[in-house]
Amino acid sequence: MKRSFKTFVFSMNLPNAAIRDRILAAAESAFARQGYDAASMRQLTRHAGVNLAAVSYHFGGKESLYAAMVTRRLRSLNETRLNSLEQAEQEAGGRPVPLPRLIELLVRPVFELSQDEAHGGSHIIRILGRSLAEPLPFMDAVLATEFQPTMALFSQAVRRSVPQLSPEDFLWRLSFIVGAMQHTFAVLHRMSELTSGICRNDDREGALRRFIEFAVSAFSAPATLPVAGAS
Amino acid sequence: MKRSFKTFVFSMNLPNAAIRDRILAAAESAFARQGYDAASMRQLTRHAGVNLAAVSYHFGGKESLYAAMVTRRLRSLNETRLNSLEQAEQEAGGRPVPLPRLIELLVRPVFELSQDEAHGGSHIIRILGRSLAEPLPFMDAVLATEFQPTMALFSQAVRRSVPQLSPEDFLWRLSFIVGAMQHTFAVLHRMSELTSGICRNDDREGALRRFIEFAVSAFSAPATLPVAGAS
DNA sequence: GTCTATATCATGATAGAC
């Protein structure tokens, strides 16, 4: 059964894919620069060179577009992290994976995304950073679902490397470190400006190295003592 | 020259003050919960029990209201910090103020504000946290002006306590710690929920103690070495 | 000084032509 070229192309959903991808790319740029509320779909679609109605057709609406955009990137990011964690744990045999290695597995993919200006990776990094600070109610479920497996496995692995920490101390420090990571990516593109040129925007390896050392020292500091007098 | 009671009251600007304050309180609540763009002045004024036009009259507009709200809190916060720093430096004679004390002087006022539910302090904390992640162009100048003196003096003091750090290492770590602080306040009201009850929302002293230890260990970790091979 | 009423504008969504 012979098929025309046009039928073949449509069977690959290429036209849709092209439009969907142009929308996603424009969405990442717009939402990263302006935030969810301030970015408008008119701007966004105009910049993507597609019709306003295309968003409703392909994604369903503004919220669904935002969720799809985040989910796509987050899923790929977390797959990378889980794969490398699995590999590292196999290499370690039954012993705990060293803490610096764990941190690196967790954050290097994010730094690499943030370097990927060509494919919009730097945009999604800012968006993910914002997700933590500005809670969008419709994103709660999405974020919880996407982060849960990664967080569970890495927390488990980190706690094996730092067994002396109580769950409470561990979770507080984890929260501090997540905040440091989020903020780092939120301001990475302005570091030169914010530090009068002393820290450079494009010094990703330096930032990564410093962040790993920072997180390691934060996790391995001695456990806090209860307040004196608390029986 | 006898003045009526009404004239006397108006000469104190009491009605204005009451309205201004009601607007500011409602603004803090609305902006903290919804963010700048999503919060609307209709909601806000309705909740404050004042007329919509009162905002334009007393503040000039939405942006000016937001700026006034942030400035008022930030100024008082930074005054507290600078006063306590000055006092600590006098007590220390010429010697550097110990690092843990410096961190505490910097963050305790923020923790205390965040406890002050009655006067809306917890709202402004979330707003300040967001200011770092979601950049509002019209706030750049305000934030720079308000933070500059505090940041300059504390940076100087911290660097005296941790002289071994290069400016670059110091600024990267400062950025990490600022991020940790910002995130802590952004999620403090949800810590119980996020950690299945292990970390408690209302455990402000525990959070403060852990944060100080965290920041101290981050600042006093050995300076990073240049990458091997970089001449 | 304060508030009502309105002006003006931009948004997200969608019905219906092609």
Added chain:
DNA sequence: GTCTATCATGATATAGAC
């Protein structure tokens, strides 16, 4: 599948009555 044209809504700002 795609696009045009339009809808309904809610935004900020303000002119003018009191």
